[in-house]
Amino acid sequence: MTEQPRLSSRVKQIIEVDGLQFRDLDGDGELTPFEDWRLSPAERAADLVTRMSPDEKIGLMVITSRPMGISQRNPEMTSHDGVLDEQYLPIRIDPHTSAGIPFEGTTQMIADLHIRHFIMREEPTGARIATWINTMNEVAEHTRWGIPVIVAANSKNETGGFRMGATPEDQPFTQWPGTLGLGATDSLEVIESFAEHSRAEWRACGLRKGYMYMADVFTDPRWFRGQGTFGEDPAFVSAAIGALVRGFQGEDGLDADGVALTTKHFPGGGARENGTDPHYAEGRFNIYPTPGSLEEYHLPPFQAALDAGTSSVMPYYAIPSEEKSSTPQGRVTDFEQVGFAYNTEILDLLREMGHRGYINSDSGVLSKMAWGAEDLDTPERVGRAVMAGTDMFADTNDVAAVREAYVTGQFTAARLDEASALLLEELFALGLFEDPYADPEQADRVVQNAEARAAAEDAHRRSVVLAKNHQGTLPLTADSLAGTSVYVELFSKDLTVKELDALRRRLAEAHPAIAFTSDHRHADVAILLLRPVIGSYFEFAGIGDLSIGDHSHVDIEKVRDIREHVDTLVIGLNTLFPWLLDSLEPLADAFLMGFETDYQVMVEAILGEFSPTGSLPITFPIDAAAIAVDEHGRCASPNDVPGVAKERHMDGRPYVYVDTDGNRYELGHGLSYGG
Numbered sequence: 001m002t003e004q005p006r007l008s009s010r011v012k013q014i015i016e017v018d019g020l021q022f023r024d025l026d027g028d029g030e031l032t033p034f035e036d037w038r039l040s041p042a043e044r045a046a047d048l049v050t051r052m053s054p055d056e057k058i059g060l061m062v063i064t065s066r067p068m069g070i071s072q073r074n075p076e077m078t079s080h081d082g083v084l085d086e087q088y089l090p091i092r093i094d095p096h097t098s099a100g101i102p103f104e105g106t107t108q109m110i111a112d113l114h115i116r117h118f119i120m121r122e123e124p125t126g127a128r129i130a131t132w133i134n135t136m137n138e139v140a141e142h143t144r145w146g147i148p149v150i151v152a153a154n155s156k157n158e159t160g161g162f163r164m165g166a167t168p169e170d171q172p173f174t175q176w177p178g179t180l181g182l183g184a185t186d187s188l189e190v191i192e193s194f195a196e197h198s199r200a201e202w203r204a205c206g207l208r209k210g211y212m213y214m215a216d217v218f219t220d221p222r223w224f225r226g227q228g229t230f231g232e233d234p235a236f237v238s239a240a241i242g243a244l245v246r247g248f249q250g251e252d253g254l255d256a257d258g259v260a261l262t263t264k265h266f267p268g269g270g271a272r273e274n275g276t277d278p279h280y281a282e283g284r285f286n287i288y289p290t291p292g293s294l295e296e297y298h299l300p301p302f303q304a305a306l307d308a309g310t311s312s313v314m315p316y317y318a319i320p321s322e323e324k325s326s327t328p329q330g331r332v333t334d335f336e337q338v339g340f341a342y343n344t345e346i347l348d349l350l351r352e353m354g355h356r357g358y359i360n361s362d363s364g365v366l367s368k369m370a371w372g373a374e375d376l377d378t379p380e381r382v383g384r385a386v387m388a389g390t391d392m393f394a395d396t397n398d399v400a401a402v403r404e405a406y407v408t409g410q411f412t413a414a415r416l417d418e419a420s421a422l423l424l425e426e427l428f429a430l431g432l433f434e435d436p437y438a439d440p441e442q443a444d445r446v447v448q449n450a451e452a453r454a455a456a457e458d459a460h461r462r463s464v465v466l467a468k469n470h471q472g473t474l475p476l477t478a479d480s481l482a483g484t485s486v487y488v489e490l491f492s493k494d495l496t497v498k499e500l501d502a503l504r505r506r507l508a509e510a511h512p513a514i515a516f517t518s519d520h521r522h523a524d525v526a527i528l529l530l531r532p533v534i535g536s537y538f539e540f541a542g543i544g545d546l547s548i549g550d551h552s553h554v555d556i557e558k559v560r561d562i563r564e565h566v567d568t569l570v571i572g573l574n575t576l577f578p579w580l581l582d583s584l585e586p587l588a589d590a591f592l593m594g595f596e597t598d599y600q601v602m603v604e605a606i607l608g609e610f611s612p613t614g615s616l617p618i619t620f621p622i623d624a625a626a627i628a629v630d631e632h633g634r635c636a637s638p639n640d641v642p643g644v645a646k647e648r649h650m651d652g653r654p655y656v657y658v659d660t661d662g663n664r665y666e667l668g669h670g671l672s673y674g675g
Contacts, residue, residue: 005037005256008437011141023434025146026051034145034433041428045421048145054413056145057420058406059114061386063152063360064397065094066106066118068132079107083135095538096364096395099378103397110139110149113399116427117392119211120153123170126205126443133206137436147424148432152209152262157198157456158182160227160576160596173201174452178596179213180575181463183231183240183617186668190459191240195247197452202248202259204446206438208430209260210248211314211394215241215301216268218618219293220639221627222275222544224535227576227595229270231617232642233667234297238304245308253309256431262360263305265316266340266350267332268298271640273324274629275535275544278317278339282540284371285321288329290649293640295330299353306353311426312360313350314394315340317369324633338372341365342381347389358422361385363395383410391419460594460601466612466671468591468659473568475608475673476525478513485515487523489562490599492531492574493553507603514607526566527606529599530554530584531574543629546621547580556583563587572602578620578643580627586660608673615670619643620657626650643667 004020015024017031025035033039034048049057067085069078077087086105109115118136120129129151136149160178176182176194185191202210217234218226230237241263249258269277269286271293276283288294302313320343322335331352334345341347341361350359362369366381373381378398382405385393393402405411427433466474476486488507490500508516517523532552534544549556563569571588573579575595585591592612594602605612619642621627626646628636637646637655644667646655657665 002038005431005434008435009141010138010437012146023146025433026144037434041425042421044428044433045424048147048424049417049421052145052420054406054416055403056114057416058402059399060116060420060423061391061402062115062393062396062399063117063119064109064115065121065395066109068120068122068124068128070124070128071122077105080135083132084139092397094395096369097367099367099396099398101398101400106136107139109397110136111143113397114143115397115399116140116147116149117209117423118149118151119395120151120207123156123172125171126201126447127440129205129207130438130440130443134437134440141436146433148427148436150209150427150430150432151207152211153207155210155212157194157201158596159598171447173198174448174456176456176459177463177594177598179228179230180617181595181597182459183229183233183236184465184593184595184614185459185462186236186615187462188239188243190462191243192247193455194459195244197455199248199259201447201452203257204438205443207259208432209262209426211262211264213241213244213261213263214265214269215263215305216265217270217297217301217642219270219297219642220272220275221546221578221618221621221643222535223270223272224275224277224537224544225269226618231667232619232644233617234300234642236617237301241301242304242308245305245310249309249311254311254426254429256429256434258430260311260426260430262312262314263302263310264314265362266302266313267294267315267346268302269316269318271298273321274633274635274639276540277537278369278371279538280540284317284319284339285324286316286318287321288325288640289634290638290640291326292330293638294332297640297642302350303353306355310355311357312392313355313357314360314362315343315346315350315390317341317362317365317371319372320346338384339365339370341390342373342384342388344388351389357426358391358419359389360392361390361394366393366396366398366401379405379408379410386411386415386419391422457598457601460598461605461610463595463597463614464602464605464612465593465614465616465669466590466605466673467593467616467665467669468585468588468661468663469671469673470589470661473590474570474606475611476568476570476606477608478511481514481525484524485517485522487517487520487526487562487566488529488603489520489526490529490531491554491559493533503599506600510600511607520562521565523566525568525570526562527570527572527603528559528562529572529574529602531576532579533576544577546577546627547624548584559584559587570606572599572606574599578618580624581620581657581659581665582623591659611673612670613672615668616665617667619646619655619667620665622654622657626653626655
């Protein structure tokens, strides 16, 4: 680089050399190589690593959730006019960890523990995010090398994404359909638009690292986290992940306008054991009962992410089960019985596939989810993981354990330097050593700007799938509804009367020509919107029942009662799982699906304001027998194979659901009003 970049400093001086400006981060009045933006990120990182103490390097190797000052109820436990939370907790309580270690205040973490990586869990306004990150960077600028802070977050731009914590003052970023909904558009154009607009919001707020996106292929229909994937088609997931990495980071690699992505969960989280998840012991294994499934279905999206230059990769918690897998699985032959963050064979494979960035463990891998390493103490776990190839530990501030592992020889100085250099390279590539500060006012202008909202609304429309349209029931136009009354109901977990009334009011205001009623017994037409859900993120809730009923928060008896009272019944299913539909679909004259798609948009499709163009990103099982689990824990259909391919491995037994009109609900299915 030879063109002068923008510099911003609040503490350190700016010096001039050869007519160019540089930040004097070490304060010596001279241009030190790591301060020279004309050098490559790798060259600058290599120089800085030689200057840092072991403790400073160790601080780089953890990333911790960090509450903001606005979440601290006691103003006396904040600093910088309430922006930073400075409370010291003797023991940290967190769903990811059982370590029972202290949790320091923000300034202590930055200045004393040398931590530079933090995770934001709140959903505040753009200006508050920018102000918070700016203030942490001001604290960091006071330290001897001025190494900047980088803040990560889980994906924030899709409806229904994973959230921890909420306040009445939340201000989400522009909300697109869920990732399955983006998959339902079957459009890389939509994916690219999503990345472009989302990146702008992140960048404006100073959020420069994303724990996203899931390159996992949704092969086990019961997996709770399947709803966070882009579907079951390895080819589309691969194309989408590649487009997202380039769209967020930069077309030619991570650049100063980019947001660094951590692609997850290597080597693929979809190969579950009957829907169980490694957040708890019952789900600690990945299983590969089908020969070649790892290479054919699960690795391709990660290869696409690596080819696009993803900045980091997150291995999942799970152990690759040797007992329940067909071995070998391509290049994986040893099946080392430890979690992927400790697994030398798996992390070596990641490097062999071309990964040049750092390896970022999943949260809690040193405590609650240390599968296969339970007999080791925490420093021993650190050493085992680092020597296997892990460079950073997620959602922990346990610098002490990393330090003890180092000083007791659990991992080498060479690995410490290697990990530190990789972590610093990302900060240099993002331009944070030159310009770590964001403009809070600009952040508020960019978040939820009109252009982004319009693009997201278009994506919501394109995510709607028309699965069934018996005898051309839809669209229900204003003319066809003349003289009739329409009833709208929503079935959703924890739905309040206030929320349902608000939805009905919005629909009535948007469609004044339609006569809506709040009593289905007096209705001619019923539109039922359903959002069934089962399972838990952090706890084992048993083998998931994919039928639709009370257990999935849908009053199926009321649905049947409504069916008896109306002439026409239309169902719009907000789809999080590939449900068993045999109790629901036959009741409907028309059946649509969305995937965290806006309910008003689904109703617009029903009323003919646009013709659905979406296609199913997942395949639906024909009945309970197709996914039955026997007394040995074996599923009747292989959990490591996409739904559309399961019948190849079922000895002639059917897998795909067929509705009463003969439509097969498999990957790619979708009707339109045109035929």
